[in-house]
Amino acid sequence: MMAVGFQDVSKHYRERPAVTEFTLQVQPEERLVLLGPSGCGKTTVLRLLAGLGTPDRGQIDINGEVVAKDGRNLKGPEERNLGMVFQDLALWPHLTVRGNLEFGLKAQRVPAAERQKRVCETLELMQLQSYAEAWPAGLSGGQQQRVALARALVLQPRLLLMDEPLSSLDFELNLQLRHELLRLQGELGFTLIYVTHNLEEAFAIATCVAVMKAGRIARIGAVAPIRAHFEELLRRTAAMAPEQAVPGAFLLSGPACPP
Amino acid sequence: MLTGQRITLTATVVLLLVIGVAPILAMITASVMIDGKPSLVHYQALVSSRRAWALLGHSLTLSSLTALCGTVLGVLLGILLGKTDLPLRNLFVILFTLPLLLPPYLLAVAWSAALGREGWLSDLTGESRAAMSSDWLFGLPGCVLVLTTVFMPVAMLLTITYLKTVAPRLEEAGRLVARWPRVLSGITLPLIRPGLAWAALLIFLLAIGEFSVPMYLRYDVFPVEILTQFSAFYDFGAATAAAVPLALLTVALLVVEGRFLSPPRVRGFLGETEGSVIRLGAAHIGWLFGVGLLCVVLVIVPLGGLVLQAALADYVDALSRAGDSLFHSLLYAAIGATLLTLLGFFCGYLIHTHALRAWRWVDFLTLLLLVLPAPVIGMGLISLWNRSATDWIYGTPTMILLGYLAQYLALTSRTTAATLAQISASMDEAAAVTGAGWFRRLSMITVPLARPGLLAAWLVSYIFCLRDTGIAMLVYPPGHDTLPVRIFTLMANSPEGLVAALCVLMMTATCLPLAPLGLVMKRWSRVP
Numbered sequence: 158m159m160a161v162g163f164q165d166v167s168k169h170y171r172e173r174p175a176v177t178e179f180t181l182q183v184q185p186e187e188r189l190v191l192l193g194p195s196g197c198g199k200t201t202v203l204r205l206l207a208g209l210g211t212p213d214r215g216q217i218d219i220n221g222e223v224v225a226k227d228g229r230n231l232k233g234p235e236e237r238n239l240g241m242v243f244q245d246l247a248l249w250p251h252l253t254v255r256g257n258l259e260f261g262l263k264a265q266r267v268p269a270a271e272r273q274k275r276v277c278e279t280l281e282l283m284q285l286q287s288y289a290e291a292w293p294a295g296l297s298g299g300q301q302q303r304v305a306l307a308r309a310l311v312l313q314p315r316l317l318l319m320d321e322p323l324s325s326l327d328f329e330l331n332l333q334l335r336h337e338l339l340r341l342q343g344e345l346g347f348t349l350i351y352v353t354h355n356l357e358e359a360f361a362i363a364t365c366v367a368v369m370k371a372g373r374i375a376r377i378g379a380v381a382p383i384r385a386h387f388e389e390l391l392r393r394t395a396a397m398a399p400e401q402a403v404p405g406a407f408l409l410s411g412p413a414c415p416p
Numbered sequence: 417m418l419t420g421q422r423i424t425l426t427a428t429v430v431l432l433l434v435i436g437v438a439p440i441l442a443m444i445t446a447s448v449m450i451d452g453k454p455s456l457v458h459y460q461a462l463v464s465s466r467r468a469w470a471l472l473g474h475s476l477t478l479s480s481l482t483a484l485c486g487t488v489l490g491v492l493l494g495i496l497l498g499k500t501d502l503p504l505r506n507l508f509v510i511l512f513t514l515p516l517l518l519p520p521y522l523l524a525v526a527w528s529a530a531l532g533r534e535g536w537l538s539d540l541t542g543e544s545r546a547a548m549s550s551d552w553l554f555g556l557p558g559c560v561l562v563l564t565t566v567f568m569p570v571a572m573l574l575t576i577t578y579l580k581t582v583a584p585r586l587e588e589a590g591r592l593v594a595r596w597p598r599v600l601s602g603i604t605l606p607l608i609r610p611g612l613a614w615a616a617l618l619i620f621l622l623a624i625g626e627f628s629v630p631m632y633l634r635y636d637v638f639p640v641e642i643l644t645q646f647s648a649f650y651d652f653g654a655a656t657a658a659a660v661p662l663a664l665l666t667v668a669l670l671v672v673e674g675r676f677l678s679p680p681r682v683r684g685f686l687g688e689t690e691g692s693v694i695r696l697g698a699a700h701i702g703w704l705f706g707v708g709l710l711c712v713v714l715v716i717v718p719l720g721g722l723v724l725q726a727a728l729a730d731y732v733d734a735l736s737r738a739g740d741s742l743f744h745s746l747l748y749a750a751i752g753a754t755l756l757t758l759l760g761f762f763c764g765y766l767i768h769t770h771a772l773r774a775w776r777w778v779d780f781l782t783l784l785l786l787v788l789p790a791p792v793i794g795m796g797l798i799s800l801w802n803r804s805a806t807d808w809i810y811g812t813p814t815m816i817l818l819g820y821l822a823q824y825l826a827l828t829s830r831t832t833a834a835t836l837a838q839i840s841a842s843m844d845e846a847a848a849v850t851g852a853g854w855f856r857r858l859s860m861i862t863v864p865l866a867r868p869g870l871l872a873a874w875l876v877s878y879i880f881c882l883r884d885t886g887i888a889m890l891v892y893p894p895g896h897d898t899l900p901v902r903i904f905t906l907m908a909n910s911p912e913g914l915v916a917a918l919c920v921l922m923m924t925a926t927c928l929p930l931a932p933l934g935l936v937m938k939r940w941s942r943v944p
Contacts, residue, residue, distance in 0.1 A: 204690075204691065207588075207592060207691075208591075208592075208691075209588050209591065209592075209689070209690065209691030210689075210690045210691060211690065233591075233595070234588075234591045234592045234691070235591060235592060235593055235594050235595055237592075239592065240592070241589070241592050243585050243588070243589060245583070245585055247583065247585035247586050247588065247589040249586055249589070249590075249603055249607075250586075250607070251603075251606045251607055260590065260593065260594070260602055260603075261592070261593030261594065263602075264593050264594030264595070264598050264602075265593065265594075308589075312593060
């Protein structure tokens, strides 16, 4: 059973196509990175998967269950058992760290004792025990990232979506949180779909990379062949005269790798 | 800071003090003086008067109930019209806002024409029920109904505005784990709670100063005491003393609100995403029916009834008897709105840029003057300008314009400040590095970019000047009464058809600028 399946999914914003006949399959416990330039439709794919947007056409499955089909969402976002970390983190400023974690558990009517246990465990997992009563605005950037991740994981989702969550961090913190993410994924075994435009970040996290361009998958495959392809293109671009080089062209040129 | 900027903004602050603060201080001084000597006799008489306490109790009851009903209804409608995909949302917003744009007593007249003993709705229900509905209308419940209809749009419009300032991601993060009702109660509404508290307080303050509706529906309230002392007993000292408690109550509530709730300032709209709009789905028909029914009951039935009640002959009669008042209304509202936009621009500029340390006071004072009961401002203006040395002002329509400037300045200053907040600071900075002076930057960069917002400020202040009753009633010079004042004085002893025709004329004069207002708002949302 696939963890995620997209079949010929299309989505337009007004007249502009965001995703066109998009097809993708993600295996359970896989770490898929959606890579591509700004505006190529990466975030739209995540939002359609989360139920925050409605596809115009096509079908979306999560864990073998159809969640969207023929221009309709069959399951609301809260029914899809997934967690999401937004680019701007979207921590609720009027709730403490504990409040941020408890909100979803309360909404799903988890009993108080079980709720406390899960919040404590997740805070411990993310090394945030001493910040339970802190307000998000009082935390550092790295701590806020951890809270956002903790909030997504406290519901024990089988699928975690991350939309460029580390893009605003400095290199050192970015590196540290990448390692933590890999550790958590290894421990908890969720399927990860991660959006970025950063090649290095993509290759460090992914088990599978999908390169997107203009709302479609231009190339998909394991990390090694995709990395080799990009390195070759970078070498070629470096050898070109400046007037010949087209920015971003290397993302699409060359033969497609086998999926 | 540049000299030209400092001089202009300082002059603006001084003008605000002369127009808004000096009258209030003059009124307070007048209330503690008798024959040139300090005395608290008026206050002693007020405090020992059982009637005054009873009236104050009535006022507090009426304004509390209005604030409660208006806020609950306004927030619900604000969510439905500002957050969902309900069909005809914009039309409903306009229809529900209509009563706020009209003189409040006009709704009371309209309900009286429908539910009074000889009202057209009462004719359908029989004599005994007509008596019952009339008894219900002429009293506290009727006042609450009318004032809720009039002031509810304040809560509705503020809710719609503040909902747009909530980052869509915060709600989407909630939607991943919870349904919309829980997201609204746990995330959205708590985030805009200061705005909702501000809406409730604003309705309370607007209702406590309102006298025309309780007067018409025969429910005695405190502001009526001011008018009674002034126009029935000619006791100016007692009238000013009666106005002071309302002024103090307003100041106290604003201070408490500012200290504990810090009213949010709209710094820009974050827009909406597909995931932050509530899809009503199949339930939209039920909601549409419910909102439509509410709109029919609160707005269309009373105002539509008024339109139907007037015959063609009544309109001819109305124009012949109040044509000059209509002309005065349109003229003074246009001049008032122009002056308000000009002064409001500099106040708004000061509030937005914090260019002088006095900006907080300017913001507070304009807001205070907006929510001060109109009779208080009217009494203040009379206290300050009714002297032989200033008779050249007191005996002219300038008094009406001064009243408009004092009461409605916050409308234009806040609209300007919100408009300027939408314009990137780098626009002005880019002009400054080219060597352009402050006035040149203002006229060539800031004003053209803020033009749609300024036009909106003009239209909003025009409508509020046009609907004004409280100030004009106290300060208009002989032969210069405005249409709302003329209707108010005529409605007690004139045929119903004539009163209805006058009210329809008033509605038409108010509604005509709404179409350009709508266009301006559309353009305003596109300002960078």
